[in-house]
Amino acid sequence: MRSAKKDRLIYLVLLITAIILFWGIENIFWPTNSKAEVGEVGSTIPSYILPTSTTNTQIFHTYYGLSYNENEEQAEWVVYGLKRSQLTSDDRKRPYFIEDPKIATHSADWRNYKNSGYDRGHLCPAGDRRFSELAYNETFYTSNISTMKRDFNAGVWNRLEMRVRQWAKKYDSLYVITGGVLKKGLPSIGYESVGVPDTFYKIIVRGTPGDLDTIAFLIPHQETDRSLSEFEVPIDLIEEKTGIDFFYSLADEEEVLIESGINQSGWRY
Numbered sequence: 705m706r707s708a709k710k711d712r713l714i715y716l717v718l719l720i721t722a723i724i725l726f727w728g729i730e731n732i733f734w735p736t737n738s739k740a741e742v743g744e745v746g747s748t749i750p751s752y753i754l755p756t757s758t759t760n761t762q763i764f765h766t767y768y769g770l771s772y773n774e775n776e777e778q779a780e781w782v783v784y785g786l787k788r789s790q791l792t793s794d795d796r797k798r799p800y801f802i803e804d805p806k807i808a809t810h811s812a813d814w815r816n817y818k819n820s821g822y823d824r825g826h827l828c829p830a831g832d833r834r835f836s837e838l839a840y841n842e843t844f845y846t847s848n849i850s851t852m853k854r855d856f857n858a859g860v861w862n863r864l865e866m867r868v869r870q871w872a873k874k875y876d877s878l879y880v881i882t883g884g885v886l887k888k889g890l891p892s893i894g895y896e897s898v899g900v901p902d903t904f905y906k907i908i909v910r911g912t913p914g915d916l917d918t919i920a921f922l923i924p925h926q927e928t929d930r931s932l933s934e935f936e937v938p939i940d941l942i943e944e945k946t947g948i949d950f951f952y953s954l955a956d957e958e959e960v961l962i963e964s965g966i967n968q969s970g971w972r973y
Contacts, residue, residue, distance in 0.1 A: 778850045885905060
């Protein structure tokens with residue numbers, strides 16, 4: 705009788721220990737908070753760079769942040785810093801794409817893309833994150849992936865990514881905000897209906913408040929041999945297309961100045 709009671713007590717202790725262990729793993733190692741404090745991205749993204757989130761689901765990893773759109777199963781924007789010193793050619797083992805452990809509703813399963821005819825297109829490029837294994841691996845969360853045509857991903861989009869790297873080498877420190885233009889009625893792929901944007905944007909920033917230089921691109925989702933300069937647009941136009949407010953924390957005069965025009969003089973091709 706005493707042995708049975710003792711066994712039940714042991715089982716109860718083991719059960720409580722297992723519950724505590726699983727809680728710790730889920731909440732400490734795999735946190736699912738959908739919001740984070742401004743500037744949490746390894747303390748590398750200043751608050752004036754962060755756009756608004758139309759979904760109120762901002763996620764911050766060590767080397768980039770994003771606003772996740774659950775309806776389209778991808779980020780409406782990804783933001784990251786890029787320094788000259790980070791542009792290394794370190795050989796990294798390419799990991800598997802996995803769901804973002806910080807998104808409570810789960811980001812898209814990589815299987816949605818299988819046999820779809822589309823690429824899993826990085827928004828924060830893995831090629832910009834070879835300087836660190838953690839930084840590199842973080843780019844393979846599916847929250848950092850958008851549905852891209854293969855020739856677009858390897859073509860004009862890749863040309864723009866390489867141009868950003870050249871600017872980082874020239875100017876040393878940049879910030880990049882990028883994503884697909886997400887809206888109702890987009891075609892989709894996979895069992896989770898991952899949206900296929902018809903246009904992608906990228907905004908590049910350097911400097912500090914009071915002395916900011918920006919350049920912005922809006923590119924239709926199709927391969928082209930047209931010059932990148934032909935896709936330069938005012939940031940106001942990207943705001944109109946996306947419903948996202950960029951640089952909202954700047955003084956109104958500076959926000960109007962950097963968003964209303966096209967600044968080609970500060971960015972050399």
